[in-house]
Amino acid sequence: MTKLTVIGLRGIPDVMGGIETHCAQLLPHILANVAPGELKITLLARQAYVDARKEVNGVEQIPIWAPRHPSAETIVHTLIALLYARFVLRTDLVHLHAIGPGLLAPMARLLGLRLLFTHHGADYRRQKWGPFSRFMLRRGESLAVRFSHRVITVSPSTAKRLQARFPKKADRIVHIPNGFSSEEPSEAIPDLLAKHALNAGSYVISVGRLVPEKAHDLLIKAFQASRLPLKEPPWKLVIVGDSDHASDYARSLSDRAERDENIILVGKVPRKTVLALNAESGLFVLPSYHEGLSIAALEALHSGVPVLLSDIDANLNIGLPQRNYFPVGSTEKLTEKLDADLSDYTQSLNVDLSHFDWQEIARTTLAEIELLAGGAPLRRIVAPHAEQQSKA
Incomplete structure (x- = not known):
């Protein structure tokens, strides 16, 4: 053996x-x-x-x-x-x-x-x-x-x-x-949506640890500057993940969420719940400054929801059309993308996921x-x- x-x-x-x-x-x-x-x-x-x-x-x-x-x-x-x-x-x-x-x-x-x-x-x-x-x-x-x-x-x-x-x-x-995971999403998602007052199709989701390279702070700024929170019903921003160790960065994200009812920090949840949250979202965003090859992005693509990624090499390697990317680190450009027609980012892109x-x-x-x-x-x-x- x-x-x-x-x-x-x-x-x-x-x-x-x-x-x-x-x-x-x-x-x-x-x-x-x-x-x-x-x-x-x-x-x-x-x-x-x-x-x-x-x-x-x-x-x-x-x-x-x-x-x-x-x-x-x-x-x-x-x-x-x-x-x-x-x-x-x-x-x-x-x-x-x-x-x-x-x-x-x-x-x-x-x-x-x-x-x-x-x-x-x-x-x-x-x-x-x-x-x-x-x-x-x-x-x-x-x-x-x-x-x-x-x-x-x-x-x-x-x-x-x-x-x-x-x-x-x-x-x-x-x-x-x-x-990407082929698991079936959690069936308990309605309870989670109700707990956080989320409407299916009316929230932006981002998945990743609460560390600076994931750029959750940039996403929060862009979301708050966009027209999404002004819609009826207001869109929300859902961030899934936690920090491994206590940090000033994680605490700053928590403080921002406490001051804005449209920002939800879900914390760490089981993978099947993440898959379900992806499927019910209106848009998945990965604003990272650094990735290897994001499993979170692949799973969002597999769920079929609109996707926006920063234009770092690892994200470009996935092979999406240019409209699905924004310049890394640019709050202004991400805000513009959030204010555009989100249906432009759907996976009617015929992206071949077979090699994943x-x-x-x-x-x-x-x-x-x-x-x-x-x-x-x-x-x-x-x-x-x-x-x-x-x-x-």
């Missing part, structure tokens, strides 16, 4: 964050492709977010201690998790996520581990980091690419940038995108795992129709 240990995220299934959502969707799909007993996946989560050892959709999840400090949490947890993977789990392979944990890629190699790395975005571009943290995150990106056996990027523009920057490693770098299917993403990722394990293919689960054809 091949043992794969996943490190670099807080935990699954309903832990907030893009990497967490990515793994919650991807890992069970990978296991669904291989025969029982072929592959064991263990996720080393952070104890503050996952309180008990348990199995989640076939993935064994073990909480490991980490300090509750924004600057120390990731690196300390990654260090402990790598030692635990090597000496307790005696794992064969490690799948490391994000450039912060990437700082310890050389250590993983020194421990004799085979290393797969997924680059989820240039985190050093986030506003919350100071000069030293930005420098360290850039080092994490560099070390992860140089010391990993295989590198996955969720964004094609990131793959091209890394291949150009590390030409000797270019053949190890592949692009495999994020996907988790099943296909899982198969492609599994091929990378097999390369890491020496190239020998793991026994696959034979689909019923394929089995019948082979007997015919």
